[in-house]
Amino acid sequence: MNRINQKLKENKKLLSIYFSAGFPKLDDTVSIIENLEKNGVDMIEIGLPFSDPLADGPTIQASSTQALKNGMTTNVLFNQLKDIRKTVSIPLILMGYFNPMLQYGVEAFCKKCQDIGIDGLIIPDLPVDVYNEKYKAIFEKYGLINVFLITPQTSVERINFIDSISNGFIYMVSSASVTGSSSGFGEAQTNYFKRIADMNLKNPQIIGFGISDSETFKQATKYAKGAIIGSAFIKHLKSEGVTKINNFTSLILR
C-alpha cells in the first residue's frame, strides 16, 4: 500500500510541509526532509522549482528562483533523492509544474519517482481531464498517487468527479488564492470547510494555502484530515536556516 494511503489511515491530524528543493542552498534538500521527519511532520511536498510558477505567491516564487540560481534541475533533484528511502519513511510527494515533467518525459519521470520512492505528485497546471485521458495509466503503472486541487469556487459536480478519480487525498485550497496570501481564516472559509466536510467524500481532504501557525493549523484540521504549510515554512528556512526546523514544527504541533 502506498505510503500516502497508509498515512491517511492514521488516527491523527496530519501536518504536511512544502518546501522548494534547492533552497536555501542547493544541497539542503535531503537534510530538510530528514529534519522534517525527525520533528514529527507527517508528509512532505518537495517542490521542483519552475521558472514561471504562476500559481505561487511571492515567497515560494522567490525560493524557486533562488533554487534555480543555485543550480537545481530535475536531474539534480532526482540525484539528491536517490538514497532518500534509506533514511526517510514518511510519504514524499513531488510538487511542480507540468512543463519540466513534460520535457523529462512523463513516463520516464514517473518511473524515476517510483525508483526513488516518491509516493505521489501534485501538478497544479495538469488539468484533470488531460490527466484522465492521457496520463492516468502511466501514473498508476508506477504506483503514483496524483493529487488534485479544489477551491471554494469548485462546483459540487466537479468535486464529486475529482473525488471519483482520486485515490489518495484531495488538496483543498483554503481560498482561491495564490499561496501565502491570507492570514487567518474568516467565516467564508470555515463555511467552505464545513460544506466540504459534509460532502463525505471518499478521499480525505488536506487543506493548503494560508496555514501559517498552530492556530490556522488547528482551524483547518478541525474540518479536514490535515493541513499543508508552505510559505510560512520557507520564510522560517530563509531566516533561521536548515538546522532549526524543530523551532518551527514545535510551534505548530504544540
Add this chain to the structure above:
Amino acid sequence: MNRINQKLKENKKLLSIYFSAGFPKLDDTVSIIENLEKNGVDMIEIGLPFSDPLADGPTIQASSTQALKNGMTTNVLFNQLKDIRKTVSIPLILMGYFNPMLQYGVEAFCKKCQDIGIDGLIIPDLPVDVYNEKYKAIFEKYGLINVFLITPQTSVERINFIDSISNGFIYMVSSASVTGSSSGFGEAQTNYFKRIADMNLKNPQIIGFGISDSETFKQATKYAKGAIIGSAFIKHLKSEGVTKINNFTSLILR
C-alpha cells in the same frame, strides 16, 4: 516738387541708407539722420520697427526688436522727427510694415508724414492693387510718394504696371531674398539688372538687398540710378556706434 523727384534728377548715382529707428538707442534717430546727410548720403529710409518683420533678414530683425525694446512706437518716432526739417534737407522715406500704419489710421499717418516733411513711404506688405484701389488718393493728397518693389521673378507685365502707377522710383530687389543675405552679385543678378535697365521704364530704379560695400554699390549703380544699403549699415552702427558714420559712408563713396 517732392524732394525725391528732385533728388532723382541729380546727375549722380544715389546712395540711400536704411536704418531702424530707435536703434541702437531710442533717441539716436535724429543724430543718425543728420550724420548721414552730413556724410554725403543722398536719401534715407527710416525704418519703423515692427514685431514681425517677415521680409527682413536677421540683422534688421534684431535691430527692430531692440528698437521696440528701447521703447520705439509710431508716436515716439513722429515726435523725434517733428523738427527734422529744420536740419535735414535730403529726401526722407519711412519704411515699415502695414499693420502699424493701419492701427494709426492710414490717413492720419499720411497727414503726420506730410506735417513732418516725409517724402515717401515703402510698405513691403501693402499690395499694389490694394494701394491702388484704397490708398492712392490719400497718399497723393498728402504729397507722399509710394515706392513699390520688383524682384527678379516679377513679370514684365507687372513691372510695366508698377511703373505706370509709380511716380518716384522703383525699389529693385537685387535677388528675391530677405535683406542681408547675399554677398556680391553674380551673373544672374547682373543679367537681371541689365534686363530691367533695357526696359527704359519711366521711373528710375534704385537697387536694394545685398549692397554692403563700395564694390556692390558700384556694381548695382552701373545699371541703376542708385542703391540702398541696410543690413551692412546697421552692423556698422551696432559695432561702431552713431558717431563714426563717416567711417562707413566714406568706404562706400570712396
Add this chain to the structure above:
Amino acid sequence: MKYNINNKGYYGDFGGAYIPEMLYPNVEELRLNYLKVMQEPSFKEEFNQLLKDYVGRPSPLYFAKRLSKKYNTKIYLKREDLNHTGAHKINNTIGQILMAQRLGKKRIIAETGAGQHGVATATVCALMGMECIVYMGEIDIARQAPNVARMKMLGAKVVPALSGSKTLKDATNEAIRDWINNPVDTHYIIGSVVGPHPYPDMVARFQAVVSEEIQWQLQEKEGKSTPDYVIACVGGGSNAAGAYYHYLENTNVNLIAVEAAGKGVNSGKSAATSALGKEGIIHGSKTLLMQTNDGQITEPYSISAGLDYPGVGPMHAHLFKTGRAEFVSVTDDQAMTAGLELCELEGIIPAIESSHALAVFGHKTFKPDDIVVLSLSGRGDKDLDTYINHFKL
C-alpha cells in the same frame, strides 16, 4: 454666399494678400491655379484615394454615450484624431503636396506649432519623396518633443525659430522668410486657414471633407444631415473651417469657436484673439489679431502649442464680426480638466487643442435632444507629458 469667400479673396472685410512683392509670383501662381487644379478629375481622384487608403477617411462620427449622458445632450465626436499622423492637419497637407507637384515644386517648407502640421507635412513629403524643412518655435520644440522626433524619423529638417515668443507666430515668420529666399522651386504648405489669399480658402476646401462626411454620417445616424451645433477649437482655424464648411450658409446650425484663454482672458497670458484682438494684418492676411495700440503683434500664450497664435484666419474674423459663430474662451485649466474627463469617460486622449473645444460642455448648457458635433481635431499622444505634469499623475 454670405460667409464664404468672395471672388476677390475676402470674407467680408477680411482676407486678401498683404504680402511683399518677393512672394507675389508664388502666391499669384497658386491663386490662379488652385481652383482649376482642385477640379481636375485626376487631382480629385488622387486626393480622395489618399484620404481613404492612406489617411484612413472617413473618420468616424462617434456618438459619445457617457459624455452625452453626463451633459444630458447628444454629443457626436468627429474623430480626426484617428487620421494618419493623429490630427486633421493631414487632410490639408495631402491636398497641398498634390498641388505642389502639379505646380512643379521640388522643395517643401512648413511652419508648425503643436508639431501636428509639421508631422503631417513631413509625412506627405516622405510619401512623395520631396525635401522638407519645418520651422518650429524653440518653445514648441521643447513642449512637443514626440512630434519633433517623428519629423526626424520622417526625414524632415526641423529648424528652430528663435525670435519673438519662439512659438507658432515666429515659426511662420521664418517659413515666410525661407519662401522669400527660395522663390522658384519651393512650395510653402501653410498649416491653417491663415496667410495670404488663396491659402485660407484652399486650406478650408481641403479640410471641408470633414463637414462633408458629417453630413452623410449624421444622415445615417439621425436621419438628418444638419446638427444643432458644431463646436471646434480655433488656433488658426482650419479644423473649425473644415467642420463648419458645409454649414456656413445654413444658419440653423449654430457654430461655436473655442479660443485659448491661457491663464485667463485678461491675465496677459492668453491667445483669445476674438476677445482681445483688433483688425489688422498678420502673415499676409487682414484679420483679427492681438496687438498693441501701436500695431505691434502681441506674444500670445496658451498651454496648447497649436492654439498659441495671436491671430485667427480671415474666415473666423468674419464669422466673429457678423456673429455667425459664437466665440468662447477656455483657460488652460478648464481645457486640461475637460481633456482628462474625455479620457476617463470615453477612453480617448484628446490633443490639448481639442480639449479646449471639449471644455464648452462645462460652460454652456445644451438641450437634451440637441445634436452637438464636436471636432476632435487630434489625439493627445504628443501632450502626454503636459497632461501628466499638470495633474501630477
Add this chain to the structure above:
Amino acid sequence: MKYNINNKGYYGDFGGAYIPEMLYPNVEELRLNYLKVMQEPSFKEEFNQLLKDYVGRPSPLYFAKRLSKKYNTKIYLKREDLNHTGAHKINNTIGQILMAQRLGKKRIIAETGAGQHGVATATVCALMGMECIVYMGEIDIARQAPNVARMKMLGAKVVPALSGSKTLKDATNEAIRDWINNPVDTHYIIGSVVGPHPYPDMVARFQAVVSEEIQWQLQEKEGKSTPDYVIACVGGGSNAAGAYYHYLENTNVNLIAVEAAGKGVNSGKSAATSALGKEGIIHGSKTLLMQTNDGQITEPYSISAGLDYPGVGPMHAHLFKTGRAEFVSVTDDQAMTAGLELCELEGIIPAIESSHALAVFGHKTFKPDDIVVLSLSGRGDKDLDTYINHFKL
C-alpha cells in the same frame, strides 16, 4: 478545418487549458459561453458598431507605391496602425470587454508588453466605466514610457512585474496570479492568441475582422479576394492570426510569420520561438516555447517589447509544425532598418513589432505581380526614443 481549432480546444497537438484549478471556474465559464455570446445579434451589433465608430474600422488596405517599386512587387499594407490607440490590439479588447460585461464581471486585468494591449484595455475599461489593472514588466515600463503615460491618463493602474526577465512573460504570470486571487468578479483580458483555451480561439475570432476586411478590400482593388502572401510579425500571434484567419484553409495563400531574432537567432539574445523552441506548456497552453532542456522557460530578448515573449500561440505552433506558414526570424538591426525605410518611403512610422514584418522584403524576393499583404500591426509613436537612439537621429 485542418488549420483551425478543433472542438476540444486544440490546433493539431497544440492548445488546451493547462491551468491550475483556481482558474478553472473562470476559464470554463468563458469556454462554455464565448461562442454563444459572440453569436448573439446584440453582441455582434455592439461589437461592429464600436469597431466602426470608435476604433475607426475598416482599417485601410493601402497600396504602398514606393515600397512596391523598391522591391518590385505589389505590397499592400493593412493599416492597423490607424486604429484608435494605434494597433490591432483594440479589436480584441473591444470584443473582450463586451464579453466581460455579458458575463457580469466588474474588474478587468491585463498583461502588456509593448503597452499597446495595456492601452487598448485601459481604453475599453474607461469606455465602459470598469476598474482596470495592467501588469507590465519593469523593463517594458521603461522602454515604452509613452504607453505607460497613456494608461495612467485613462485611469488604469499599472503594476510593475519585477520577476524573471521583467518583460511580457512575467507580466503575464502576475496577471494570472491576480486572477487566481480574484476568481469571482474579475475578467482577464489576454492580449494575444495565447493562454488557455478558449482564449487563443476567442482572440483570433475578434482579430479575424482583419482578414475579413482584406478579402473585400482586395476584391475591390485587385478583382480577387486572395493575396499570394500574407506577412505578419508574431509575438503571441494575434495580429498574424487576424490577418491569416480567413485564409488559413486556402493553401494558395502563403503565410509568412516573422519572429524577433534579437541580436541573432543563436546569440542567446533572441525571441525566435519557432527556431529555438520546443513543445511545452506556457501560460496554460501547449505550444512551442523557448526553454532549457530541463523545461525552465528561457528569458527572451528583443528590441521590440511586443515580440519579447518566449512562446507563440498554439495556432502558430501548429502552422509551424505543419509547414502551413513559413517562419522567418529578423534581427533588431534588420527590423529597425526596415522601419526607418517605411518612414522614408511611405511616411508611416511603424511600431518596431511591425518593422520586423517589413524586414521580410530584405530577405525574400517576390515576383513582380505577387500580391503581398503585410499586417502593419501598429504605429511607432511608442517607439520613437528607441528609433532615435538606434539611429542617433
